[in-house]
Amino acid sequence: MTPATGEPDVLVVGGGPAGSTLAGLLGAGGLRVTLVDRARFPREKACGECLNPGGVATLERLGLLETVLATRPVELRGWRLGTPEGPSAVGHFGSGVGHALGIRRGAFDHALLDRARASGVRVLEGFHLQGLELGRGIPLVRGREVGSDRVWEMQPRIVVGADGLRSVVARSAGARSRPARRIKASLSWHLEGPPPTEPLGHLLLGGPFTSGLAPVARSAPHADEGSVPGRSIWSHTVVVDPRRYADRLRADPEGLGREALHALLPDDADRFDPLGPPRASGPFDSPVRWAARGRVLLVGDAAGYYDPLTGQGIYRALRSAELAAPLLRRGLDAPDTLAAMMQQYDRSIRRAFTPGRRIQKILDRGLDSPLLRRFGVTILSRRAAGADTLVGITGDRLSPRALFTPSAWSDKALGTPGEPSPSTHWMG
Ligand SMILES: Cc1cc2nc3c(=O)[nH]c(=O)nc-3n(C[C@H](O)[C@H](O)[C@H](O)COP(=O)(O)OP(=O)(O)OC[C@H]3O[C@@H](n4cnc5c(N)ncnc54)[C@H](O)[C@@H]3O)c2cc1C
Structure with missing residues (x-):
């Protein structure tokens, strides 16, 4: 048995963005914090690798942005949205929304873990x-x-479940409300390709695949990945129905990834080369009944996850850590307030994330119908402010209420003045 060198106040299980951020905030506040992770870092994680503007703003508030910028992420100013039926639209992050970052999860998560240490x-x-x-x-x-x-054993005053989608902490503590539905599975991989010429991510919505592509490193300096200087690294994620694609997910993930890339970029797909095999993941949806109870608190995916479509997971990981830290500190300083602090966290999490989850579910259902998909993206292509508002909402910088203001439906873009206007050609 590994001897515990003094029991921690808080044991954080999981060193992804949620766990590292919360552990770091608590450690900096003087608590005795231990973080365990089954992986050794740097470790990769299936992810579209886009940190949305809400996530960037959270890092800045927490004093962690410099640490992340040192990993040389790529600035993204919006999304180009396409459909298999043809219509496409561009949503820019408008003024006040900020920008997103294309990041490499290996480097991003490692940097946050080192900050916690x-x-x-x-x-x-x-x-x-x-x-x-x-x-x-x-x-x-x-x-x-x-x-x-x-084997090891610990007896912390508080256990934090930051152990992701299939959280053992959430399951053992009875927080799971039902087993995950097997409705989606994904493949993600790094591709080496031409440098981006416009600061946008790309999303193909609906059809057999939902497919997202974003630059995550401007040049490809990582000799260990056999990459060529002057080329960029892109992160490509494909989401499919696992019932329909079970055989190909198992037997031909690379062929499936290539097919999805061709659907996204019919003219340019051959200019990309994989840097390794795709990483499979799924199912995603993992609902919980509560996020804090007794001496167990859940952050990030462990506190409930629905779908990667809108790329809000890392934001929620960081934001849940930001919400939890002061409440846990107060509850541990004054143990008679602990139960109230846990309840307050549970409520804050619901307030913070429930509207966004509703929007995710509405978008998800709409995208299943070719007619609604075509109609929706056609409207967004004619109403530039509507597209900007939508990416501002899924970027966690605008309230869903913004969709119901008249300015959201003008044909004038909200994007910052001086930005290149949307064009169909976007690579060097
Ligand atoms: C295909 C896909 C694409 C996505 N794309 C995006 C995107 O573009 N943008 C975005 O914001 N979000 C995206 N997400 C969601 C995002 O990846 C997650 O929301 C985010 O990683 C959650 O962070 P976390 O810290 O809660 O969990 P994780 O990052 O999953 O970290 C959990 C950690 O816990 C450790 N762990 C797990 N079990 C145990 C155990 N039993 N014991 C010890 N350690 C354990 C793991 O090793 C891991 O390091 C995507 C997700 C998927 C699946």
Whole structure:
């Protein structure tokens, strides 16, 4: 058994953006924090790798933006939205919305974990949580060291589940409201391709695949990936119905990825080369009944996830950490307030994310219908401000209420003046 060098105040399980950010904030505030992750960093993660404007603003508020900019992400000013039926539109992040970043999850997550370590957090990599026992008092947490028979146990005052989509903490604590529905699966991979000529991500909506592509590194400096200087690295994600594509997901993921890239960029797909095989993921939807109860608190995907379509997951990971930190600090400083602080966090999470989840579900259903998809994107192509408003909402910088203001439906773009107007040719 690995000896615990003094039990932590808080054990954070998972070193993704949610766990590292919360651990760092608590560690900097003087609490004894241990973070365990079954992976060794840097580790990759299936992701479209776009940090939306809300996520960028959260990093800035938390003093973490410089750390992330040091990983050399790519600035993105909006999205080009296409449909298999033909209509397309461009939504720019308008003034006051800010910008998004194309990031490499390996580097991004590692940088945030290192910041947590520098804030005094004890980080244990290769530590796999297997379960927890919740009696009336302090939780007992058990796991195994990856690649060995050694088991470990800890008795923290609080356990934070930041262990992602299939959170063992959420499941063991009884937070899951039902098993995930197997309605979507994804492939994501890095491609080397031409440098971008406009600061936009690209999304093909609906049809057999939903497919997203964004630049995540301007040049390709990583010799370990066999890349050529002067080319850029792009992140490509494909989301499909696993029932329809089960065989190809298993037997030919690379062919499926290529086909989806051709659907997204019929004229340019051959200019991209994969830097490795695609990474599969899914199912996604993992609802929870609560995000904090007793001595267990959930952040990021562990606190509920629906779908990668609108690219809001990292924002929610960072924002849930930002909401949790001051409440946990107060609850641990004054234990008689802990239960109230946990309830307050639970309410804040619902208030912060429920409207966005509703919009996600509406978009998801609309995109299933070719008629609605075509109609919706045709309107957005004629009403530039509508497209800007929509990407501002899914960018977590505008309230969904913005859609109901007259200015959202003018034909004038809200995007910052002086930005290149949308063109159909977008690569060098
Ligand atoms: C295909 C796809 C595309 C996406 N695209 C985007 C996008 O473009 N933009 C966006 O904002 N979001 C996107 N998301 C969502 C985003 O990836 C997640 O919302 C985000 O990673 C959540 O962060 P997290 O810290 O909660 O969890 P994670 O990043 O998943 O981190 C969880 C950590 O917990 C560790 N862990 C898990 N189980 C255990 C255990 N039992 N013991 C110890 N450690 C454990 C894991 O190793 C991992 O490091 C996408 C998701 C998918 C699947």
